[in-house]
Amino acid sequence: MSQVLLVRLDDPVEENRYKAILKIYGRRFMSTSRRYYKQSEWSPSLERLYRKFALQHPRSQPDFPRPEDGQLEVYRRLSELQGKDVPRLYGRIELLDTYHSHDPFQMGPSPRPLNGFSDILSGLLQYIPNAFTLQDIWKEDIPPAPREAWQYIIDDAVRIVCLIRDREIINRDARPWNILVYWDAVTSMYKVFAIDFAMCEICKDELELQWRKKQVWSNEEDAIGEFMEARLKRNQGGGYEFTRSGYSKQLLEEFQYLFND
Structure with a gap:
């Protein structure tokens, strides 16, 4: 299962506030997918090892697919069902991981980014109340x-x-x-x-x-x-x-x- 947040969106034109679900994807959060692909449970120590490896081998690929190749692609294929039979996908949000260094134990801007593998992706989805x-x-x-x-x-x-x-x-x-x-x-x-x-x-x-x-x-x-x-x-x-x-x-x-x- 992925982590989700219930968020409120302000519409300055309509002067309304809407609720939506922010579903967070990525290796840190998708515990069900990790078990399915026989990956270890995420932990801070595992993340540090991954970052260290990715910095040393910038051309390496992750062991499992990027989220945009998964759930977000499914929502695109189900565009005509959105809002009727599946929740509407309002959009995707990325939290870019730009504050890391050569030493994965330290923080700070990095001259060698992880090619997006360490970014956090999320989908903003329709909220179904009282379900x-x-x-x-x-x-x-x-x-x-x-x-x-x-x-x-x-x-x-x-x-x-x-x-x-x-x-x-x-x-x-x-x-x-x-x-x-x-x-x-x-x-x-x-x-x-x-x-x-x-x-x-x-x-x-x-x-x-x-x-x-x-x-x-x-x-x-x-x-x-x-x-x-x-x-x-x-x-x-x-x-x-x-x-x-x-x-x-x-x-x-x-x-x-x-x-x-």
Whole structure:
């Protein structure tokens, strides 16, 4: 998980103040990604070693991708879904690391910058007020949404992960805790937003067969729909029936041999 801050933005033209989420990316903060890529947990001592190495070898590349190749790129691909099914990305903010020296234990301007590898990047995202996560429906003793709304809430979540998949994005962290739900007073219905795309992979030069095989292993539909159906049946006595999309059924049939003993 990345660190987030709730911030207020002043609009001098409209004379309004807006809330937004400042999500901080980078090796220091993305603990989930570090575990996924089998990297050690960040620590000040590890950072000092990294800085020392980067200063001695300025042309070296980091061990993991820069954030702009990850979540921010996903948001760009989902531009038409922003504000409707995923939070709107207002922009990116960079905190440039310009105060370091040859000695990583000292502070001061450096004549040899770290080529941006030590900068802190962040995304300024839409704030979804008064939201709960999809998993709260089956975890809480008193669910935050009435039983009669569960079917269309979870169906909406499945619809959104399918829209993301259709844009050649695999989200390996499509899970109920990364689905926000809130009450929309305009439509008088619950609305769903998918968040957190740190574990996404974007199709670039993949062969179609190889990409489809990755899709069937990821299977975001089941990660939301089938999971919620099973948990609600166990914890709440039911309340949701999951139906796979035609594309998902086709994938499972095509690669059925992968799941045979």
